[in-house]
Amino acid sequence: MAGQKASTSIEAVESGLAAQGYIASRQIATAVYLSQQIEKPILVEGPAGVGKTELAKAIAAWRGMKMIRLQCYEGLDEAKALYEWKYAKQLLYTQILKDKLGEVLGGAKTLHAALDQLHDFGDVFFSKEFVEPRPLLQALEQPGGCVLLIDEIDKSDAEFESLLLEILSDFQVTIPELGTVSAITPPTVILTSNSERDLGDALKRRCLHLHIGFPEQRLEERIVESRVPGISQTLRRQMVGFIHEIRSLDLKKLPSVSETIDWARVLVLLQATELDTEIVKDTLNVLLKYEADIEAAHPQITTFIAKAARSNVFG
Amino acid sequence: MRENLHRFFRAARGAGVHVSPAETIDAMRAVKQVGFSDRAILRDALLLTLAKSQDEKLALGDCFDLFFSQPEPPQDRPEADSNDDDTAQDADLSPSSDSSSEAGEGPPPEGLGPLAQMLLSQDRNAIQAAIATASGAASLSDIRYSTQRGIFSSRILDAMGLQRLRDDLDELTATNPSLAERLRDALDALREAVRDTVSQGLALYAREEAENLRNEILRNAPLARIERRQVAEMRALIRQIARRLRERYSKPRKRQRRGHLDVRRTLRRNAAWGGVPFLTAWKRKHRDRPKIVALCDVSGSVAQVSDFFLLLIHSLHEVVDDVRSFAFSSHLIEVSEILEKKSPEEAMAEIMSKVGFGSSDYGSSLVDFEHDFMSTLTPQTTVIVLGDARSNNLDPRADILRRISERSKRLVWLNPEGRLAWGFGDSEMPRYGTFCSVVRQCATAQQLERAVSDIVATYQ
Numbered sequence: 106m107a108g109q110k111a112s113t114s115i116e117a118v119e120s121g122l123a124a125q126g127y128i129a130s131r132q133i134a135t136a137v138y139l140s141q142q143i144e145k146p147i148l149v150e151g152p153a154g155v156g157k158t159e160l161a162k163a164i165a166a167w168r169g170m171k172m173i174r175l176q177c178y179e180g181l182d183e184a185k186a187l188y189e190w191k192y193a194k195q196l197l198y199t200q201i202l203k204d205k206l207g208e209v210l211g212g213a214k215t216l217h218a219a220l221d222q223l224h225d226f227g228d229v230f231f232s233k234e235f236v237e238p239r240p241l242l243q244a245l246e247q248p249g250g251c252v253l254l255i256d257e258i259d260k261s262d263a264e265f266e267s268l269l270l271e272i273l274s275d276f277q278v279t280i281p282e283l284g285t286v287s288a289i290t291p292p293t294v295i296l297t298s299n300s301e302r303d304l305g306d307a308l309k310r311r312c313l314h315l316h317i318g319f320p321e322q323r324l325e326e327r328i329v330e331s332r333v334p335g336i337s338q339t340l341r342r343q344m345v346g347f348i349h350e351i352r353s354l355d356l357k358k359l360p361s362v363s364e365t366i367d368w369a370r371v372l373v374l375l376q377a378t379e380l381d382t383e384i385v386k387d388t389l390n391v392l393l394k395y396e397a398d399i400e401a402a403h404p405q406i407t408t409f410i411a412k413a414a415r416s417n418v419f420g
Numbered sequence: 421m422r423e424n425l426h427r428f429f430r431a432a433r434g435a436g437v438h439v440s441p442a443e444t445i446d447a448m449r450a451v452k453q454v455g456f457s458d459r460a461i462l463r464d465a466l467l468l469t470l471a472k473s474q475d476e477k478l479a480l481g482d483c484f485d486l487f488f489s490q491p492e493p494p495q496d497r498p499e500a501d502s503n504d505d506d507t508a509q510d511a512d513l514s515p516s517s518d519s520s521s522e523a524g525e526g527p528p529p530e531g532l533g534p535l536a537q538m539l540l541s542q543d544r545n546a547i548q549a550a551i552a553t554a555s556g557a558a559s560l561s562d563i564r565y566s567t568q569r570g571i572f573s574s575r576i577l578d579a580m581g582l583q584r585l586r587d588d589l590d591e592l593t594a595t596n597p598s599l600a601e602r603l604r605d606a607l608d609a610l611r612e613a614v615r616d617t618v619s620q621g622l623a624l625y626a627r628e629e630a631e632n633l634r635n636e637i638l639r640n641a642p643l644a645r646i647e648r649r650q651v652a653e654m655r656a657l658i659r660q661i662a663r664r665l666r667e668r669y670s671k672p673r674k675r676q677r678r679g680h681l682d683v684r685r686t687l688r689r690n691a692a693w694g695g696v697p698f699l700t701a702w703k704r705k706h707r708d709r710p711k712i713v714a715l716c717d718v719s720g721s722v723a724q725v726s727d728f729f730l731l732l733i734h735s736l737h738e739v740v741d742d743v744r745s746f747a748f749s750s751h752l753i754e755v756s757e758i759l760e761k762k763s764p765e766e767a768m769a770e771i772m773s774k775v776g777f778g779s780s781d782y783g784s785s786l787v788d789f790e791h792d793f794m795s796t797l798t799p800q801t802t803v804i805v806l807g808d809a810r811s812n813n814l815d816p817r818a819d820i821l822r823r824i825s826e827r828s829k830r831l832v833w834l835n836p837e838g839r840l841a842w843g844f845g846d847s848e849m850p851r852y853g854t855f856c857s858v859v860r861q862c863a864t865a866q867q868l869e870r871a872v873s874d875i876v877a878t879y880q
Contacts, residue, residue, distance in 0.1 A: 136468050139450050143453065196691075314471060316474050
């Protein structure tokens with residue numbers, strides 16, 4: 106029973122994402138479905154350019170939610186990710202209220218009485234008014250929920266990872282002066298990583314772990330079809346086949362989906378109808394980003410085109 | 421089914437996937453959502469919640485396929501199915517013959533034990549279920565070693581009621597020989613099925629234990645004398661060690677150091693109080709990463725140890741800033757580039773073809789080093805010499821080693837020979853030892869790990 110419901114819901118996720126131009130594999134759709142059902146963040150790993158960030162955008166667009174993005178980098182800290190006090194505003198207000206303060210305290214006879222009165226106003230300057238919410242806090246405060254994208258978490262420091270733990274498991278943060286802020290609606294959290302460094306076990310444990318690799322040929326063709334509608338079917342098949350051949354080479358950086366899409370756009374712009382050696386040689390720099398890679402691929406171009414064309418006939 | 425999931429978690433741990441209790445809870449919640457009806461979705465859900473890296477995903481996928489390949493015999497064994505058809509016909513025939521014979525002489529089936537009845541009725545699903553229950557009762561998931569297969573098989577059979585079956589069999593042999601014959605065949609088939617179940621259990625649950633045991637033995641085996649077939653395993657072990665060291669030592673090297681005030685950051689941090697420094701910020705100091713110069717003897721028996729040592733040192737990129745490696749036997753060459761560019765096997769073969777297998781001459785190798793590469797040494801460098809210090813009674817040139825020691829941060833000598841052998845025969849170890857910061861024995865993977873770990877730790 107549950108199984109029946111689940112498989113239809115997973116299909117719903119798939120078609121929902123597809124409507125936003127994101128062609129998801131079954132595994133991705135299952136991950137999105139599960140993260141929603143058991144309220145867990147998804148940690149997406151995979152090579153650059155396979156659509157990790159795009160997934161978050163597609164989910165946000167599909168559910169009609171706001172997307173809040175936190176780009177991680179070395180040295181990112183609490184003040185930039187979570188919250189900061191509006192120091193200038195605090196200072197300005199104390200200046201403006203100086204006279205008022207005199208009035209309020211004027212009534213007090215002794216120093217003790219003045220202090221007691223001051224205590225009543227003590228928390229004024231450390232109230233919500235003066236908190237500048239940064240992405241993480243913003244995400245918790247969205248009444249309708251949101252998609253929180255924590256991008257390239259592997260670029261941040263290990264300390265920042267620990268900071269995230271409370272948010273990821275309980276959807277709350279603790280601000281010493283204010284207390285604990287819980288999410289109004291738990292946000293859908295997507296973390297992405299390029300595996301530049303190994304993430305801590307504590308962080309991994311709190312997430313569903315999704316690995317997005319290079320897509321299969323069929324899936325990639327569908328992705329190109331949805332992203333670059335102007336391309337003819339034969340050319341699409343050929344170019345995707347060609348890219349799959351390229352990926353079998355030992356290169357510094359393999360072309361990923363984003364490069365496939367770029368290349369498809371370029372080919373459409375150049376009004377190519379099918380792949381030939383000339384056009385591939387001219388546009389290879391769209392696919393391969395290192396001089397050494399281009400040199401390595403050069404002698405293989407003709408063979409790859411032939412192979413791609415042949416698989417086309419049978420496929 | 422919950423029971424099954426728990427057994428699956430154990431099997432997953434056996435396959436080397438780290439499954440914590442919290443993850444099992446997540447997995448249970450996920451499974452509750454997706455249900456059991458679609459195996460592909462179930463697999464995806466378990467992979468998403470339990471496996472936390474690409475390697476783990478592969479291992480867990482295999483484990484899943486192995487684990488869930490058993491409980492549904494009808495889909496599982498097509499050839500058994502065809503057998504089933506035959507036997508089903510038999511069974512179709514036999515009840516009629518039974519019913520006819522019941523009136524006559526044969527003993528009524530009710531007189532038989534439950535196991536005998538089950539076997540005779542050829543109810544495969546019931547038999548499989550009975551085997552599963554019995555293996556639960558015999559706690560098959562505790563199986564650890566292949567030698568335990570026999571005992572677990574007999575335990576399972578006992579739990580299924582083998583004793584009663586034997587009695588029935590004896591009785592039948594006297595009263596109804598043909599039925600007894602059929603029962604005997606069925607019993608043989610049952611034994612086989614149980615044996616298969618146990619073997620599968622072994623594959624599922626015992627892998628972790630077996631691997632630990634093998635690694636333990638491997639860690640303590642002398643590197644110089646391991647067999648050819650173990651070389652690949654040893655390389656895998658060395659890589660594992662490298663990963664562990666990387667995880668331990670590649671943590672950020674920033675640490676606060678009190679003493680120097682960071683004025684800019686202090687002012688900024690205290691803007692809220694009008695610049696009155698309530699909170700202070702201190703300047704940080706970046707720690708140096710280790711710089712290592714390794715001199716490896718590749719003559720004769722030390723070659724194998726050098727091989728593993730170089731593999732280890734060169735897999736520590738994240739931890740070690742700069743490694744320059746040199747290999748020598750009768751003369752010395754730099755091998756850093758060969759090791760960076762080629763696979764371990766090719767690199768070692770090339771190094772061996774260039775300098776290997778000569779009789780070692782420490783003196784002239786040290787001369788080579790001083791002549792060409794002395795400038796690589798800085799006060800931050802740790803120099804590691806790996807060798808047995810057996811110089812074939814040639815001039816050891818310990819004076820060069822002294823100069824190396826003076827120029828570098830530390831000089832560590834790793835000797836594959838045991839302490840007892842140092843100084844005997846042509847060993848120059850005591851003479852070299854006076855100029856070394858540390859001299860230690862390094863014959864097994866474990867000692868190698870400790871040695872490298874200590875060297876890296878001095879930079880933390």
